[in-house]
Amino acid sequence: GAQTAARHSLELSRETGDLHLQAWTLRALATIAADEALSDDVMQEYREVTALTERSGDRGGHVWSLATYADSQRMRGELDQAHATCERANAEAKSLSDPQFAVYSGFTCALVAVDRGEAVTATAALQTVMRQAASMGNDIYLNNARMMLAQLDMDERHWDAGRDKLREASRGF
Secondary structure, eight states, X not given: OHHHHHHHHHHHHHHHTOHHHHHHHHHHHHHHHHTTOOOHHHHHHHHHHHHHHHHHTOHXXXXXXXXXXXXXXXXXXXXXXXXXXHHHXXXXXXXXXXXXXXXXXXXXXXXXXXXXXXXXXXXXXXXXXXXXHHHTXXXXXXXXXXXXXXXXXXXXXXXXXXXXXXXXXXXXO
């Protein structure tokens, strides 16, 4: 049902030339499809969403789209491409006054750094995400960042520190 409604909305937004709605509904369709597989078609839809947000001047939507695309590249194992997309998303997020975009791109790009084996970079990014998320009262990203930091601690066999972070995250969730 959601997919059908989004397809209908996409048709209408294309007829009316509403770029914001086109980007939103195409992102929704790509995300629904991505739950099944990150196919080349899904990746093309994400690229189209990114182009639409850029054309429409939706700077927040553009950052969100870049970060989502980077995460999809990460999950496909395209880590160098994901890193390059992350650099762009993070740079653009810094220029926005709404911190939600920096938190989303920062967290996503920290995951890319983890998968690239860049523990120091990932740790710094996750600590930044924690500060930003805490300042805006976003407990979900705050505790997800704690959980990822715990995993990094455990990777380094810092069992007690990892356990403590997991407990904090668990209480926060």
